[in-house]
Amino acid sequence: MTETGIRISVPAALHNSRKMLFRAPFGARPTSSEVVLRIALRDPSLSVRLRLWRDGEERFIPMQPCSLTYRGMAMKEAWVDLPAEPGLVWYSFWIDGLGVYQNAGDCLGGEGVLGTGLQHSYQITVYDKNFKVPAWAQNGVMYQIFPDRFSRSSEVRPPEGRRLHARWEDTPDWQPTEGRGEYVPDDFFGGNLPGITEKLEYLRSLGVTVLYLNPIFEAASNHRYDTGNYFRIDGMLGTLTDFRRLCQKAGELHIRVILDGVFSHTGSDSIYFNREGRYESLGAYQSPGSPYAGWYTFERFPDKYRAWWGVPTLPETNEEDPGFMNMILGEHGVVPYWLGQGASGWRLDVADELPDAFLAKLRQSVKKKDKDALVLGEVWEDATHKYSYGHVRPFAWGGQLDTVMNYPMRGLLLDFLRGRTDARAARRAIESLRENYPPCMFYALMNMTGTHDVPRAMTLLGGGPDPAGLSRADQARVVLTEEQRRQGVHLMRALALLLFALPGLPSVYYGDEAGMEGMADPFNRAGFPWQNANLELITWFASLGRLRNETAALRGGDLEILTPTPRSMVVIRRIRGGLDELGERAEDGFAFAALNLEKEPVSMRLSLPGFKDASIQCQLMHGHGTLRRNPWRLTLREGAMGLFTGS
Known part of the structure; x- marks a missing residue:
């Protein structure tokens, strides 16, 4: 009972993983460090054991009384020596006569719940004490470009056979063309590397310091995730000289360039697989005697083979094949080669589908060539406890990735801005990410307005529908009304404000700052509206970029x-x-x-x-x-x- 007569309910037990009184130091911790865990009890006579779980091993530590109190409740504590090897340590409190105090059902940390049995433990991420992330990523502003759709220079002409849109303002093809039975992403707008180089001053005006390019290597499709040759720039984008010039001119403006590495699969139309026979090489599709045969898995040669998500134009690679690994990661491999040509890092496509051994060696290859180069992974969930291929992946422990694409952050902010959740729920989710990630990684998470794989934020914030269950024809009809666009622009300002204010690497998907609309692929990949951009919104983004760099x-x-x-x-x-x-x-x-x-x-x-x-x-x-x-x-x-x- 308080002085005002209000009765305050005192819980039987309480732990809050985000308060220093209960857990110190806060959050993820380096190997061979120490952490103290405390729990507050209404009845101090109760016996409490701290349960620890790591790599399938269980351990109980009796908790001891301490001199601290919380809101009149006595506290008990246990000091824990964290392991010398990176990993996850899970903990909960087993209270005799009460039950188990544990993480809440949403597993987001903070205050937990008391239950009769264990369901959800609290997480401590233990990362390599020598883990470092390039400072330029922790202090940068990123801009992502889908190369075919950003800017077209007349310096590069399209190779023969490519279908080129006559109008830059066209809607990307989304239905079968030329009598085909299905949609094929082989329509081009002609964006290229010289075009990007010409717009570097524009990017710098936005405060951009990191330029992330979607794939630029030779490929049959417009998205170029079907790599044809890892060592050759796609002819429609330009030449090696054009790439070097882009990196040089960007560097003069203090902008670094990172490339998209697609290593879980190649294109079927490639020097390595050569299903279409366009290359002079002996591809794996053509003969079991091909030097690339070990890169792929055939269930029935040659037409039944493992393909990424069953897409026949994207045959899966065996990443741990010695020949493939040497081609990609060896001393003269793809990864170090392009770092030597001017790139400052790699974004890894579907990083969670790459084997741990491959990722570890990729990191070694990158850091050997340039210790300050970035390794950014595509992971759609909280990467600290991502579970795939039968185990928790060590993405955030310091031996694989520097950072990841922070889709959870984008999702929670969009939900808040769209009124689907409230501010407290958004704060709770953000604090969970801060608690789980190593600080050096949390401050470099790619916090994006959008990417090539999700609907445009403008469309969603303006009131557009979620794409799930909608056909491409339905999505093609989604165009915001004037009133919806006003709402979308207003909330885009809010999204940008939060992204540039939060820790991490704020990232702008090309055209989001100009008010571009669009549902899912291919509608989110239209040409940049150079003649019809929202200049007020661009000014807002530019101001945020400047303030981020200055503050x-x-x-x-x-x-x-x-x-x-x-x-x-x-x-x-x-x-x-x-x-x-x-x-x-x-x-x-x-x-x-x-x-x-x-x-x-x-x-x-x-x-x-x-x-x-x-x-x-x-x-x-x-x-x-x-x-x-x-x-x-x-x-x-x-x-x-x-x-x-x-x-």
Whole structure:
């Protein structure tokens, strides 16, 4: 009972994995380190055992009373020595007479639940203590380009036989053409490497420091995920000289280029498989005596073979075949070769379908050539506990990937902005990612507006339907109304604001900053609207990119998220003591992004520990708001949003 007469319910037991009182230090931890785990009890006489689980081995540690309390509850603790090898450690609390205190049903950490039996343990990610991620990825702004659809220069002419759209503004083909029975992605718009080079100043105006290119190697399709020759630039995109020039000119503007590595499969129309017989080589499809025969698995030669998701034009590779591994990862292999030509890293297509041994050797190959090169993996889930091929994958433990594409972040932000979940749920999901990932990786996660594999954010935020269950014909008919576009533009501002304010590597899918619409592939891969871009939205993105590059707190500051109401959010970033969250020297200061999606004004009090007498500057504002001090209080009108900095 409180002084006001309000009765407060005291739980029988409580643990919160995100509070330092209960778990310290916070989050993922390096190998051979130590962590203390505590639980608060209403009845201090109860006996508690800490259950640890790792690699199929169970261990119980008796928990001891300590001098700390939480809201009047006694606490017990156990100190845990973490293993010398990377992996996952799972824990729960076994309380005699009560049950098991464990992770909640959504497995997102934080406060847990008390149950009669164990269902969900808490996770501690243990990563290699020597794990480092290139600082330029932790401090960068990324831009992703689908090469055929970004910019077309007259310097490169299409090879014979390619179907080229006469109008850049055309809708990509989405139905069978030329009497075919099915849709084939072989229509081209003619975007090329010189065209990208010509637009580098535009990219720099957006604050871009990292340029991620979808596949650029020789291939039959417009997406080029059906590689024909890993050592040759597709003739429609340009030449090796064009690529070198792109990297050189980008470097002069402090922009790095990373390439898309497609190693889980090749094209059937390739120098290696050669099903169509267009190459002079003896392909695996043509003869069991081919030097590439071991790269593939034939169930019945030659027409029945393993293919990626059953697509016959994408025969799967045996990544651990010595010949294939040497071709890709050897001293003169594909991976080091292109790093030597100017690339600064690799994005790995379907990384979760590549064997662990291949990924480990790929990392070694990359870092041997350039220790500062990036290894970015396509993983659609929380990569710290991704389960595939019968085991938890070690993507985030320091021996394979530097970072991953953060689809969970995009999904939770879109759900929040579309009103499908509230701010607290979004905050909880973000904090779970922060808890699970090694800090060096969390601060480099690719936080994207979109990619070539998902519907355009503009379409979804404007009220467009989810593509699941819709035919291509249905998706082709989805065009936002003017009212929907206004809503979409407004929420695109909000999405960008949050992505540029949160830790990680903010990434813009080409054209998202210009207001491009589109459902799933191929509608999300149209030509960039150079003649019809939303200039106000571009200016918003450019301002965010500039502020991100200028403000140390937005790159390396700590993270606090406030949720004043279900439809409002404040993301606060701070640097104190001259060091950022990764231990690098940085200028003290703070920044915060505030967003109000309620239909009425929202007032929020801002606590800025360590900056009592700070001055605050409004750097970017859409809508109307007021800021008052002593104490700091921000009021945002309905729909308003802004970015503020101070020191």
